Amino acid sequence: MRQIAERANVSIGTVSHVINETAAVRPKLRERVLEAIRSMGYQPSALAQGLRKNRTNMLGMVIPDITNPFFPSVVRGVEDVAYKRSFRLILCNTDNDPLKEASYVSELRTYRIAGLLIIPAGSTDIADHLRAYASASVPVVCIDRVPTGWKGDAVLVANAQGAYEATRYLIQMGHKRLAVIAGPLGLTNAAERLKGFTRALNEAGIAIEPEFVQESKFDAVSGHQAALYLLRMLPRPTAIFACNDLIAYGVLQAARELGLRCPEDLSIAGFDSLEFAKFTDPSLTSVYQPGYQLGATATRLLLQRVDGLRSAPKKVLLPTDLKKRNSVAPPSGVVPAAIEWTGKKKATGGVASARRKQQF
Ligand code: RIB
Secondary structure, rough: HHHHHHHHOOOOOHHHHHHHHOOOOOOOHHHHHHHHHHHOOOOOOOOHHHHHHHOOOEEEEEEOOOOOOOHHHHHHHHHHHHOOOOEEEEEEEEEOOHHHHHHHHHHHOOOOOEEEOOOOOOOOOOOHHHHHHHHHOOOOOOOOOOOOOOOOOOEEOHHHHHHHHHHHHHOOOOOOEEEOOOOOOOOOHHHHHHHHHHHHHHOOOOOOOOOHHEOOOOOOHHHHHHHHHHHOOOOOOOEEOOOHHHHHHHHHHHOOOOOOOOOOOEEEEEEOOOOOOOOOOOOOOOEEEOOHHHHHEEEHHHHHHHOOOOOOEEEEEEEEEEEEEOOOOOOOOOHHHHHHHHOOOOOOOOOHHHOOOOOO
């Protein structure tokens, strides 16, 4: 700054005001300082500025699993909004490990981040860490799931409603032996999806077979194992609701290995409707959730807090949308209620007519 001041023939204070925008500087002087900065190739230290203000222009973002294609779409939404407001992102991946999560959350605060976005890991107890953020007035917004007892800001999707609609669709297609692979039930979104599934069965007067409710991880390996277990039962389920798409990919694979055809012998519905859902064989019926919008909405809310918004905590619920594709059809021999219910012409050939109703 001294060198710039000498080159521009102004005081160090003037240079500092131009760089930090702390006071209005006469346009002529300002231009001289900017010219000196350009010619000397000076780059202000974000670190030093952060130390001075006790806050940087960095946002922390903690996600459970970067290899799951759902989470990058959330991150894109976050990044786009943050970038436009000149905030930058520090991304941390917890591998669903609560200890790794706790250490990231507490470390990020020492970097003087302006705010934190977090998709909590399973069975997580980070309440104390997040309280420390509140006492330091650093805003936090939870995305997609919340830790137990969380009372702060959150942006989620309508998990129970989405699961309810998918299950109701399976029931309307004529399924009565429905199983669910629920994901980790310690997670609020998995628990909500199970509630939606249960509600649809209750409303239809279908008894819930306890063995047909399988807890799992949110990944394909776990979905595959749970599906092998379910599909070896006698009588086996005719439809499986998988509480995320990775689980559904595991179910598809298990069905193939057991020589079962999807959808003729087994209908499968997922949750997420990832890009790949259109390209599986058969394409996957799935509940779309707007990952990008989750991230973008949460970041807008976080930045409002950073700017000083002090209203009561907000819980934003984004809607889901059931995408009907080829992995769901009536069980063999059943004329689906759904075809009458949609007001279209009656089914002539069960599976084939249902397959025409796909959506992309
Ligand atoms: O696929 C990952 C799942 O875990 C998604 O359904 C998302 O909601 C997340 O919590």
